Amino acid sequence: MEINTHNAEILLSAANKSHYPQDELPEIALAGRSNVGKSSFINTMLNRKNLARTSGKPGKTQLLNFFNIDDKMRFVDVPGYGYARVSKKEREKWGRMIEEYLTTRENLRAVVSLVDLRHDPSADDVQMYEFLKYYEIPVIIVATKADKIPRGKWNKHESAIKKKLNFDLSDDFILFSSVSKAGMDQAWDAILEKL
Ligand SMILES: Nc1nc2c(ncn2[C@@H]2O[C@H](COP(=O)(O)OP(=O)(O)OP(=O)(O)O)[C@@H](O)[C@H]2O)c(=O)[nH]1
Ligand SMILES: [Mg+2]
Numbered sequence: 001m002e003i004n005t006h007n008a009e010i011l012l013s014a015a016n017k018s019h020y021p022q023d024e025l026p027e028i029a030l031a032g033r034s035n036v037g038k039s040s041f042i043n044t045m046l047n048r049k050n051l052a053r054t055s056g057k058p059g060k061t062q063l064l065n066f067f068n069i070d071d072k073m074r075f076v077d078v079p080g081y082g083y084a085r086v087s088k089k090e091r092e093k094w095g096r097m098i099e100e101y102l103t104t105r106e107n108l109r110a111v112v113s114l115v116d117l118r119h120d121p122s123a124d125d126v127q128m129y130e131f132l133k134y135y136e137i138p139v140i141i142v143a144t145k146a147d148k149i150p151r152g153k154w155n156k157h158e159s160a161i162k163k164k165l166n167f168d169l170s171d172d173f174i175l176f177s178s179v180s181k182a183g184m185d186q187a188w189d190a191i192l193e194k195l
Pocket of ligand 1: 144
């Protein structure tokens with residue numbers, strides 16, 4: 001598929017099913033803990049500075065944000081998990097919103113699950129991966145902030161993450177940086193293959 005990635009815009013934000021776009025365009029969702037770099041990933045992939053708003057304030061994105069890309073596909077920015085300063089009630093509400101989207105959305109082609117290359121995956125990261133495997137939703141693991149780790153140590157960190165996730169070797173694993181743009185072409189290849 002030929003996609004002009006420069007032709008992108010935010011389409012809408014949704015709290016539940018009734019607000020999702022009603023067409024058949026394929027969607028790729030971005031999941032990961034708060035602050036891992038989901039919005040930065042979207043901006044980098046679309047060569048935009050601040051299309052998907054990024055901030056130092058974790059837990060800010062509370063809705064599913066749908067981005068139209070060239071009227072051919074969409075990115076769906078999912079609010080981050082694992083933000084400590086969120087009440088139990090808020091967490092439950094978040095859980096229902098994400099679960100509804102991930103388990104019922106026919107447009108969904110794959111989830112880009114982001115983890116921080118610097119750290120072992122959190123319990124929430126492991127749970128997200130297990131959830132996606134359980135529902136047989138195609139997964140692309142993107143390990144972010146690779147620019148913060150010297151290249152000579154990338155392998156070691158990659159192995160640690162794969163081990164902790166009980167990573168399925170048939171899934172994609174991409175080392176990525178929104179600063180250096182490392183991994184961007186690989187990420188596009190993996191995404192286009194899922195559409
Ligand atoms: N060095 C470096 N910093 C990054 C990278 N990706 C994101 N960041 C920084 O990490 C912080 C969080 O990035 P966001 O993209 O807002 O994270 P998010 O996952 O969308 O966070 P929430 O919307 O709160 O869930 C920002 O200060 C980014 O500039 C990266 O690849 N390298
Ligand atoms: Mg965000």
